[in-house]
Amino acid sequence: MTLISRRNALRVLGTAVTLLAGVSAAAVSAQDRSSVKIGYAVSITGGNAGGAGITTIPNYRLWVHEVNEAGGLELPDGSRLPIEVVEYDDRSSAEEVVRAVERLVTQDEVDFVLSPWGTGFNLAVAPLLDRFGYPLIASAAVTDRAAEFAERWPGSFWLLGGGADYAGALAGVLGEAHAAGDINADVAIISVADGFGIDLVNAARETFAEAGLNIVMDRTYPPGTTDFSPMINEAQASGADSFVAFSYPPDTFALTQQAQVAAFNPDVFYLGVGTPFPTYIGANGDNAEGVLSLGGIDTSNAALMDYRQRHEEFIGQAPDFWASQMTYAGLEMLEEAIRRVGLDREAVANELSTGTFTTILGETTLEDNQLRDLWWTGQWQDGVFVALEPSDRDGASEIRLPKQPWQGQ
Amino acid sequence: MLLTALISGLVLGGTYALVAMGLTLQYGISRIMNLAYGEITIFAAFSAFILFSTFGINPLLGMAIVLPGAFVFGYLIYGVMMQPLVSRSSRTGSLEVDSILATFGLLFVIQGVMLITFGSNYTSYNYLNFGVNVLGANIAANRLLAFALAIVIGGVLFLVLTRTRWGTTIRAIAVAPASAPLVGINVNRTARFAFALGTMLAASGGVMVSMYQTFNASMGVVFTMKALVIVIMGGLGNLMGALVAGLLLGLVETFVATYVDPGLTLASTYLIFLVVLLWKPAGLFGKAAGR
Numbered sequence: 077m078t079l080i081s082r083r084n085a086l087r088v089l090g091t092a093v094t095l096l097a098g099v100s101a102a103a104v105s106a107q108d109r110s111s112v113k114i115g116y117a118v119s120i121t122g123g124n125a126g127g128a129g130i131t132t133i134p135n136y137r138l139w140v141h142e143v144n145e146a147g148g149l150e151l152p153d154g155s156r157l158p159i160e161v162v163e164y165d166d167r168s169s170a171e172e173v174v175r176a177v178e179r180l181v182t183q184d185e186v187d188f189v190l191s192p193w194g195t196g197f198n199l200a201v202a203p204l205l206d207r208f209g210y211p212l213i214a215s216a217a218v219t220d221r222a223a224e225f226a227e228r229w230p231g232s233f234w235l236l237g238g239g240a241d242y243a244g245a246l247a248g249v250l251g252e253a254h255a256a257g258d259i260n261a262d263v264a265i266i267s268v269a270d271g272f273g274i275d276l277v278n279a280a281r282e283t284f285a286e287a288g289l290n291i292v293m294d295r296t297y298p299p300g301t302t303d304f305s306p307m308i309n310e311a312q313a314s315g316a317d318s319f320v321a322f323s324y325p326p327d328t329f330a331l332t333q334q335a336q337v338a339a340f341n342p343d344v345f346y347l348g349v350g351t352p353f354p355t356y357i358g359a360n361g362d363n364a365e366g367v368l369s370l371g372g373i374d375t376s377n378a379a380l381m382d383y384r385q386r387h388e389e390f391i392g393q394a395p396d397f398w399a400s401q402m403t404y405a406g407l408e409m410l411e412e413a414i415r416r417v418g419l420d421r422e423a424v425a426n427e428l429s430t431g432t433f434t435t436i437l438g439e440t441t442l443e444d445n446q447l448r449d450l451w452w453t454g455q456w457q458d459g460v461f462v463a464l465e466p467s468d469r470d471g472a473s474e475i476r477l478p479k480q481p482w483q484g485q
Numbered sequence: 486m487l488l489t490a491l492i493s494g495l496v497l498g499g500t501y502a503l504v505a506m507g508l509t510l511q512y513g514i515s516r517i518m519n520l521a522y523g524e525i526t527i528f529a530a531f532s533a534f535i536l537f538s539t540f541g542i543n544p545l546l547g548m549a550i551v552l553p554g555a556f557v558f559g560y561l562i563y564g565v566m567m568q569p570l571v572s573r574s575s576r577t578g579s580l581e582v583d584s585i586l587a588t589f590g591l592l593f594v595i596q597g598v599m600l601i602t603f604g605s606n607y608t609s610y611n612y613l614n615f616g617v618n619v620l621g622a623n624i625a626a627n628r629l630l631a632f633a634l635a636i637v638i639g640g641v642l643f644l645v646l647t648r649t650r651w652g653t654t655i656r657a658i659a660v661a662p663a664s665a666p667l668v669g670i671n672v673n674r675t676a677r678f679a680f681a682l683g684t685m686l687a688a689s690g691g692v693m694v695s696m697y698q699t700f701n702a703s704m705g706v707v708f709t710m711k712a713l714v715i716v717i718m719g720g721l722g723n724l725m726g727a728l729v730a731g732l733l734l735g736l737v738e739t740f741v742a743t744y745v746d747p748g749l750t751l752a753s754t755y756l757i758f759l760v761v762l763l764w765k766p767a768g769l770f771g772k773a774a775g776r
Binding site: 120126266306307328330337338 | 605616623626702703750
């Protein structure tokens with residue numbers, strides 16, 4: 077009896093000490109936490125590195141630098157905690173991004189996870205983050221089904237619109253130019269046979285017809301295509317005044333070069349991802365003038381121009397004219413939400429969904445977890461990629477048509 | 486239309502062949518399956534870009550700097566990394582697998598260095614980017630130049646390999662590395678030289694590619710894959726084979742894009758690859774001249 081009770085007592089004591097140790101450790105970490113852990117997995121190497129290296133990574137680094145410079149993230153009680161970053165390379169693999177995010181959540185136990193680059197990658201991690209109760213601010217994902225996703229994963233936020241938005245806006249721009257008699261109704265379209273290109277061309281087929289436009293050429297090409305001369309020749313022979321390419325960055329650059337070689341000078345020259353990159357104007361100089369694409373900026377927005385300045389100073393290169401600003405604005409919203417409600421993830425998600433924020437984009441509010449105040453179509457004008465559409469929004473520039481012929485031929 | 490497609494296809498194929506010829510030397514003669522091949526191509530492309538944009542040296546003159554550098558790099562890499570594998574494989578006979586593993590590591594080292602030095606951005610510049618009228622077809626001058634270079638390099642090296650004593654030496658170690666020393670050939674030195682020469686060809690391909698194609702630090706594997714397809718189609722170690730296979734691939738891609746659908750170019754590439762392998766498993770020029 078005494079023996080048993082002693083053994084029992086020892087057992088109880090042991091358990092109690094272990095439990096207490098655990099509790100006190102938890103108490104210590106809650107009271108004396110010295111930092112906020114923020115993690116992200118993004119394509120530092122591999123095929124997506126070119127896009128992530130312009131749009132996502134520089135903005136994450138800039139934001140962390142600025143927040144820590146100011147003393148850290150501000151909490152509701154006015155205290156500040158510095159950000160501690162956990163960064164993983166997903167090597168442009170969808171399996172890897174899921175594994176890395178799972179690791180961030182379960183092993184590194186980060187407080188917040190920032191979104192990866194690319195539509196597919198955001199969709200890959202969204203269910204996982206939802207299961208663990210983490211908000212996802214998807215700032216580099218273009219999807220038409222954002223409303224559906226926001227309903228399925230209530231903590232997910234979509235800041236870059238959908239393919240139908242961009243294609244619809246372009247249809248509007250072209251339809252208006254046609255109605256004004258600037259261009260004929262014929263459009264030649266090529267698109268990359270991958271997520272982005274498929275989404276946009278599908279939307280374009282519908283919206284272009286509604287806008288009274290006539291698609292005379294509709295070709296898709298596999299990713300990695302380097303020689304576009306057969307397609308350019310066909311577009312040139314088609315007699316269309318408008319050339320539209322829903323392309324990826326390497327294709328965008330190649331199309332610009334090869335259109336010059338072929339002396340292909342359509343009145344409207346619209347290219348896809350990569351056009352609003354600073355490297356595009358770097359490589360093409362004056363020949364970028366008049367080229368249309370997705371996105372654009374409002375140069376009268378002082379906060380935005382100030383951000384571009386800071387970005388260039390810290391990173392050493394200018395941000396792009398499309399998704400960079402949304403990426404940074406998303407981070408500002410996260411920072412502000414934490415200031416208002418603290419580090420509770422559910423409360424932060426709720427605040428993101430319902431609150432109004434002042435960001436570099438201006439007054440920013442999400443509708444059904446989506447950012448809808450976006451610029452859909454832009455154009456290179458005098459070295460700046462300015463926003464054109466929606467044309468009734470403040471800060472929109474006037475389109476300049478026809479595009480000047482290529483210089484230096 | 487037909488003539489335009491024919492000429493565009495030949496020129497595209499020439500640029501493919503240029504990139505593939507170095508790999509055929511390295512794999513066919515030195516027996517090193519170099520997975521870091523494309524990385525060397527990209528490194529040369531970046532070097533040409535830096536020379537052009539920072540120092541104002543045009544890429545053709547830049548070759549005078551990049552190519553010797555690449556030769557020395559290849560020579561050193563063979564000495565440091567491949568030599569131990571080669572000497573070990575005389576006992577185990579596992580040089581191919583060993584070299585694949587070793588160069589797979591090298592791939593990430595070079596890629597990492599490039600990511601740190603040049604960043605992950607897409608890079609592109611314009612040089613000789615104007616149209617030249619060739620029999621009614623409008624061809625970019627930089628591509629035409631790459632085509633000419635491919636023909637010249639392919640032709641000269643083919644003649645050297647088949648007509649000179651030194652070329653016979655190189656082919657001897659490709660055919661019978663074990664017997665070559667019996668007739669007084671220094672296998673090691675010759676293989677090392679061929680590897681360095683292959684590295685130099687990879688770099689010349691990279692400099693040419695940089696003139697007309699957008700590249701970034703992670704794109705090397707694309708070039709390795711394309712080169713591998715061409716090398717296997719042409720026959721290992723056969724320069725003429727690489728040239729013909731490259732041209733064939735360019736023609737097929739252009740004709741499919743022009744007359745069928747641009748979406749099927751990739752499929753047609755692998756279809757023709759499959760057909761060649763079924764019909765001639767050793768490649769187009771497999772047994773005839775190479776090994």
